[in-house]
Amino acid sequence: MLIALTREVSPAFGACELTHLPRVPIDVDTARRQHRVYEQALTAAGCAVERLTSGPDMPDAVFVEDIAVVFDELAIITRPGAESRREEGVAVADALRPCRMLRTIEAPGTIDGGDVLTVGRSVYIGRSSRTNDHAIAQVRRLLMPFGYAVCDVVVAGCLHLKSAVTAVDDAVLLINPDWIPTAAFGDVEFVRVHPEEPMAANALRAGHSLIYPAAFPRTAERLARRGCRLSCIDASELAKAEGAVTCCSVILRQ
DSSP states (O other), X not given: OEXXXXXXXXTXXXXXXXXXXXXXXXXXXXXHHHHHHHHHHHHHTTEEEEEEOOXXXXXXXXXXXXXXXXXXXXXXXXXXXXXXXXGGHHHHHHHHTTXXXXXXXXXXXXXXXXXXXXXXTEEEEEEOSSOOHHHHHHHHHHHGGGTOEEEEEEOOSSSSHHHHEEEEETTEEEEOTTTSOGGGGOSOEEEEOOTTOTTOOOOEEETTEEEEETTOHHHHHHHHHTTOOEEEXXXXXXXXXXXXXXXXXXXXXX
């Protein structure tokens, strides 16, 4: 059974953290409608959705992926790079505690879950403005007993590693090669984003489906030709906050 942990859109969503995008008005009601459709897509893909609440003190909390990285053996509660987000971990840890052994990233480490890409037993971690070497070393130490190989990758020009590359399956990655070098990922296949859609590299594996933004039809066509089963949704308001489809859930096997 798959569980998808989500978190509702905060009434203060318009005050979200921004690094690479200019601030533009966000329609919170539209963002909430889009988020509900996203949750429906998760349900259709076979996930049991568990939604956490979010108050006005946590404008970025809908991007729950940044707060926890979950493996079959344990869950790692992160220490986000944005200090304003560090109180989000309490509720996420409480939700995961019945399902997983918990470990926590300690200062001076900082890491966002959006910088962590797991492909089989390989874990790629982006060294970015939100994730530092201290945290990468802690994750490597925590995962070593379970046989994971942790590889760090420099992120430049985008917020998170998974802004530039995500997994279609355990042997195929969707990538923007202008933002991240393909050589960092060893012997795998790649689907490259359409050159007119540089932000199209973020896709969410959920069961046998890929949840994918409707804003990138050319790249979606490439994925469909590769045999991917796509569930395309409108995530335009979430994207204004530098969010993407992987950001809005933590998926785990029960």
